[in-house]
Amino acid sequence: MATLERGFKAWAERTAAAIRVDLGLTATAALDPGTLAAHLAVQLLRPDEIDGLPRDICIQLLETDPWGWSAATLELHGKTTVIFNPKKSHGRRASDIVHELAHVVLGHEPAKMVFSQDGQLATRTFDQKQEDEANWLAWALLLPRDALFTAKKSRMVPAEIATVYGVTEMLVNFRLKMTGVNAQFQRGSRRRA
Ligand SMILES: [Zn+2]
Structure with a gap:
Protein backbone atom coordinates (compact mmCIF):
# COMPACT_ATOMS: atom_id res chain seq x y z
CA MET A 1 0.00 0.00 0.00
CA LEU A 143 -16.32 -4.65 5.67
CA PRO A 144 -16.82 -1.24 7.32
CA ARG A 145 -14.90 -0.67 10.54
CA ASP A 146 -18.18 -0.26 12.46
CA ALA A 147 -19.37 -3.65 11.22
CA LEU A 148 -16.13 -5.31 12.30
CA PHE A 149 -16.24 -3.59 15.66
CA THR A 150 -19.84 -4.67 16.29
CA ALA A 151 -19.09 -8.22 15.18
CA LYS A 152 -16.08 -8.49 17.48
CA LYS A 153 -18.10 -7.02 20.33
CA SER A 154 -20.72 -9.74 19.89
CA ARG A 155 -17.85 -12.28 19.96
CA MET A 156 -18.17 -13.44 16.36
CA VAL A 157 -15.11 -15.28 15.05
CA PRO A 158 -13.66 -14.35 11.61
CA ALA A 159 -15.28 -17.34 9.88
CA GLU A 160 -18.72 -16.21 11.08
CA ILE A 161 -18.06 -12.61 10.06
CA ALA A 162 -16.97 -13.86 6.61
CA THR A 163 -20.23 -15.80 6.19
CA VAL A 164 -22.43 -12.88 7.28
CA TYR A 165 -20.66 -10.39 4.97
CA GLY A 166 -20.20 -12.79 2.04
CA VAL A 167 -16.42 -12.37 1.93
CA THR A 168 -13.37 -14.54 2.56
CA GLU A 169 -12.06 -15.17 6.05
CA MET A 170 -8.70 -13.88 4.82
CA LEU A 171 -10.24 -10.48 4.05
CA VAL A 172 -11.93 -10.39 7.47
CA ASN A 173 -8.60 -11.03 9.22
CA PHE A 174 -6.83 -8.45 7.08
CA ARG A 175 -9.48 -5.79 7.76
CA LEU A 176 -9.60 -6.58 11.51
CA LYS A 177 -5.89 -5.85 11.57
CA MET A 178 -5.76 -2.86 9.21
CA THR A 179 -8.70 -1.01 10.76
CA GLY A 180 -7.18 -1.39 14.23
CA VAL A 181 -10.25 -3.25 15.52
CA ASN A 182 -8.17 -6.24 16.65
CA ALA A 183 -5.74 -4.00 18.52
CA GLN A 184 -8.63 -2.16 20.13
CA PHE A 185 -10.06 -5.42 21.49
CA GLN A 186 -6.66 -6.65 22.65
CA ARG A 187 -6.20 -3.43 24.63
CA GLY A 188 -9.67 -3.88 26.05
CA SER A 189 -9.02 -7.44 27.19
CA ARG A 190 -5.70 -6.45 28.78
CA ARG A 191 -7.50 -3.78 30.78
CA ARG A 192 -10.07 -6.26 31.96
CA ALA A 193 -7.37 -8.82 32.94
ZN1 LIG B 1 -8.13 -3.47 -10.46
Missing part, protein backbone atom coordinates in the same frame (compact mmCIF):
# COMPACT_ATOMS: atom_id res chain seq x y z
CA ALA A 2 3.04 2.23 -0.33
CA THR A 3 1.49 3.97 -3.33
CA LEU A 4 -1.54 5.38 -1.53
CA GLU A 5 -1.52 9.12 -0.93
CA ARG A 6 -1.71 10.40 2.60
CA GLY A 7 -5.35 10.65 3.61
CA PHE A 8 -6.62 8.21 0.97
CA LYS A 9 -7.49 5.47 3.45
CA ALA A 10 -9.62 7.82 5.56
CA TRP A 11 -11.22 9.17 2.38
CA ALA A 12 -12.01 5.61 1.27
CA GLU A 13 -13.66 4.77 4.60
CA ARG A 14 -15.77 7.96 4.44
CA THR A 15 -16.69 7.39 0.79
CA ALA A 16 -17.63 3.78 1.46
CA ALA A 17 -19.82 4.90 4.36
CA ALA A 18 -21.55 7.51 2.14
CA ILE A 19 -22.18 4.97 -0.64
CA ARG A 20 -23.63 2.55 1.88
CA VAL A 21 -25.99 5.31 3.10
CA ASP A 22 -27.06 5.90 -0.54
CA LEU A 23 -27.82 2.18 -0.79
CA GLY A 24 -29.95 2.38 2.35
CA LEU A 25 -27.60 0.13 4.28
CA THR A 26 -26.83 0.54 7.95
CA ALA A 27 -23.16 0.67 8.96
CA THR A 28 -23.29 -2.98 9.96
CA ALA A 29 -25.36 -4.45 7.10
CA ALA A 30 -23.84 -6.76 4.49
CA LEU A 31 -23.37 -5.21 1.04
CA ASP A 32 -24.61 -7.15 -1.97
CA PRO A 33 -22.27 -6.58 -4.96
CA GLY A 34 -25.24 -6.78 -7.36
CA THR A 35 -27.05 -3.96 -5.54
CA LEU A 36 -23.96 -1.76 -5.69
CA ALA A 37 -23.54 -2.52 -9.40
CA ALA A 38 -27.17 -1.54 -10.11
CA HIS A 39 -26.72 1.67 -8.08
CA LEU A 40 -23.71 2.59 -10.25
CA ALA A 41 -25.56 1.57 -13.47
CA VAL A 42 -22.93 -1.09 -14.13
CA GLN A 43 -23.98 -4.40 -15.64
CA LEU A 44 -22.51 -7.60 -14.22
CA LEU A 45 -21.95 -10.41 -16.69
CA ARG A 46 -20.43 -13.86 -16.74
CA PRO A 47 -18.31 -14.51 -19.85
CA ASP A 48 -21.01 -16.77 -21.31
CA GLU A 49 -23.53 -13.92 -21.03
CA ILE A 50 -21.53 -11.54 -23.25
CA ASP A 51 -23.10 -11.07 -26.63
CA GLY A 52 -20.53 -11.62 -29.36
CA LEU A 53 -17.78 -13.05 -27.16
CA PRO A 54 -15.92 -15.50 -29.39
CA ARG A 55 -16.56 -19.07 -28.27
CA ASP A 56 -12.86 -19.93 -27.94
CA ILE A 57 -12.36 -17.00 -25.54
CA CYS A 58 -15.34 -18.11 -23.50
CA ILE A 59 -13.86 -21.62 -23.28
CA GLN A 60 -10.47 -20.16 -22.38
CA LEU A 61 -11.99 -18.12 -19.52
CA LEU A 62 -14.33 -20.76 -18.13
CA GLU A 63 -12.68 -24.09 -18.93
CA THR A 64 -9.00 -23.79 -19.89
CA ASP A 65 -7.88 -21.13 -17.44
CA PRO A 66 -10.67 -20.56 -14.90
CA TRP A 67 -8.17 -19.70 -12.11
CA GLY A 68 -6.04 -17.29 -14.11
CA TRP A 69 -8.36 -14.29 -13.90
CA SER A 70 -10.77 -12.57 -11.51
CA ALA A 71 -12.84 -9.81 -13.08
CA ALA A 72 -12.50 -6.93 -15.50
CA THR A 73 -14.30 -3.69 -16.29
CA LEU A 74 -15.04 -2.94 -19.92
CA GLU A 75 -17.11 -0.59 -22.02
CA LEU A 76 -19.46 -2.97 -23.78
CA HIS A 77 -21.86 -1.48 -26.35
CA GLY A 78 -21.60 1.84 -24.50
CA LYS A 79 -22.38 0.37 -21.10
CA THR A 80 -19.89 0.00 -18.28
CA THR A 81 -19.70 -3.72 -17.68
CA VAL A 82 -17.97 -5.87 -15.11
CA ILE A 83 -17.19 -9.37 -16.31
CA PHE A 84 -16.68 -11.66 -13.37
CA ASN A 85 -15.37 -15.18 -12.94
CA PRO A 86 -18.27 -17.41 -11.82
CA LYS A 87 -15.84 -20.23 -10.94
CA LYS A 88 -14.41 -18.34 -7.96
CA SER A 89 -15.83 -18.85 -4.47
CA HIS A 90 -18.72 -16.65 -3.35
CA GLY A 91 -16.39 -14.62 -1.13
CA ARG A 92 -13.70 -14.14 -3.75
CA ARG A 93 -16.30 -13.17 -6.34
CA ALA A 94 -17.66 -10.48 -4.01
CA SER A 95 -14.27 -8.83 -3.52
CA ASP A 96 -13.41 -9.20 -7.24
CA ILE A 97 -16.66 -7.51 -8.30
CA VAL A 98 -16.59 -4.77 -5.66
CA HIS A 99 -12.93 -4.11 -6.55
CA GLU A 100 -14.01 -3.44 -10.14
CA LEU A 101 -16.94 -1.28 -8.97
CA ALA A 102 -14.49 0.69 -6.80
CA HIS A 103 -12.50 1.48 -9.96
CA VAL A 104 -15.74 2.86 -11.41
CA VAL A 105 -16.42 4.99 -8.29
CA LEU A 106 -12.84 6.27 -8.46
CA GLY A 107 -13.29 7.28 -12.10
CA HIS A 108 -10.50 5.03 -13.37
CA GLU A 109 -10.70 4.54 -17.14
CA PRO A 110 -12.13 1.15 -18.12
CA ALA A 111 -10.37 -0.88 -20.76
CA LYS A 112 -11.56 -1.10 -24.32
CA MET A 113 -13.12 -4.41 -25.29
CA VAL A 114 -10.30 -6.14 -27.14
CA PHE A 115 -9.82 -9.82 -27.86
CA SER A 116 -6.21 -10.68 -28.55
CA GLN A 117 -4.96 -13.53 -30.73
CA ASP A 118 -4.15 -15.82 -27.82
CA GLY A 119 -7.68 -15.65 -26.50
CA GLN A 120 -6.98 -13.22 -23.66
CA LEU A 121 -9.30 -10.38 -22.81
CA ALA A 122 -7.30 -7.18 -22.84
CA THR A 123 -7.97 -5.34 -19.61
CA ARG A 124 -6.96 -2.02 -18.11
CA THR A 125 -3.26 -1.33 -18.09
CA PHE A 126 -1.90 -2.26 -14.72
CA ASP A 127 -1.42 0.74 -12.45
CA GLN A 128 -0.37 -0.14 -8.90
CA LYS A 129 -1.73 3.08 -7.41
CA GLN A 130 -5.15 2.56 -8.99
CA GLU A 131 -5.16 -1.08 -7.87
CA ASP A 132 -4.34 -0.12 -4.28
CA GLU A 133 -7.02 2.58 -4.29
CA ALA A 134 -9.65 0.20 -5.66
CA ASN A 135 -8.69 -2.46 -3.12
CA TRP A 136 -8.92 -0.11 -0.18
CA LEU A 137 -12.30 1.29 -1.21
CA ALA A 138 -13.70 -2.17 -2.01
CA TRP A 139 -12.63 -3.58 1.34
CA ALA A 140 -14.12 -0.60 3.18
CA LEU A 141 -17.40 -1.11 1.29
CA LEU A 142 -17.57 -4.81 2.10
